[in-house]
Amino acid sequence: MTDLASQRPPATGIRPLQRIASLGRAAWRAELGIWRSLYRxxxxxxxxPRGASGFSYHSPVLTILVIFIVLSAVEIPIIDLIVHRWPWVRIPLLALGIWGVTWMVGLLLSFLTRPHAVGPDGIRARYGADVDVDLPWETVASVEKSRDVTEKAPKVRDEPHGRTLALRMQNETNVLVTLxxxxRTRLGDTEAEIDAxxxxxxxxxxxxxxxxxxIP
Known part of the structure; x- marks a missing residue:
């Protein structure tokens, strides 16, 4: 007799729960990154790294971030004035507004305090507090100017030189490092093997x- 239990489909709730857990971990990592950036x-x-030179990469998004920070800061007293007579509404909104401004400032500072680095040990490619890729010189084949503008592309994709991680600012990159x-590098909850x-x-x-x- 066929074991009906073995034919049952897997529980449908497992995947959504895994997705929620993954999003929760990503939010927690982002929050920690913001506060660490403020500290730095x-x-x-x-x-x-010691002996290395840092190179910024935030200029394409600087204006947008500053505008958001200013608008968020201006919004706090305006909303506070509107809901001033209702403390049970005012206090949570005030706390949320201050947290939002702090978060945006921390996001900008994550770019400022974690620049790309070039030094005796190799290249460190960064994207705020989210990505930090260590590329020792013994793994680097070439470094070249290569402007690339791509919208709605995955962070890691196949290109002629292999699996390529793209750390885009406003959909753009201007350096290509082939290996x-x-x-292997960590991206969120997973690890990816990259060739460039x-x-x-x-x-x-x-x-x-x-x-x-x-590199001569």
Whole structure:
């Protein structure tokens, strides 16, 4: 007789619960990253390896972030004035508004305190507090100027030079680092094996000059 229990489909609730748990972990990591960025900025501790040079990448989003920060800050007293007579509404909205401004400032500071780095040990490619890819020189095949503008593309995709991680700013990158051998890096809850990295650098010429001091 056929075991009917073995033919039952897996519980449909497991996948949504896993998705919710993954989103919760991502939100927690983002929150920790924001507060760590505030700490690093306050105590002037940018995350740049010893002997390395840091290179910013936030200029494409700087204006947008500043506008959001200013509008969020202006919104707090306006809303407070509107709901001033209802403390049970005013206090939660005031706390939420202050948290929102702090979060936006922390997001900007995550870019400022975690720049790309080029040093004796290799390249560190960053994207705020979310991504930190270590690329030792022995794994780097080439570094070249390569402007790429791509909208709605996955963070990791197949390109002619292999699996490529793209750290885009406003959908753009201007540097391509190809690797001698694949490198594993953590992206959120998972690890990805990549053959190349695309990234954006504000000072492209300075970045390439720093690279040439280590790669003839």
């Amino acid at each position: 900025w306050l105590f002037r501790r940018p995350r740049v 001698e051998k694949p490198v 990295v695309r990234l954006w650098v504000d000072d492209l010429d300075g970045f390439m000059t720093a690279v040439r001091t280590h």
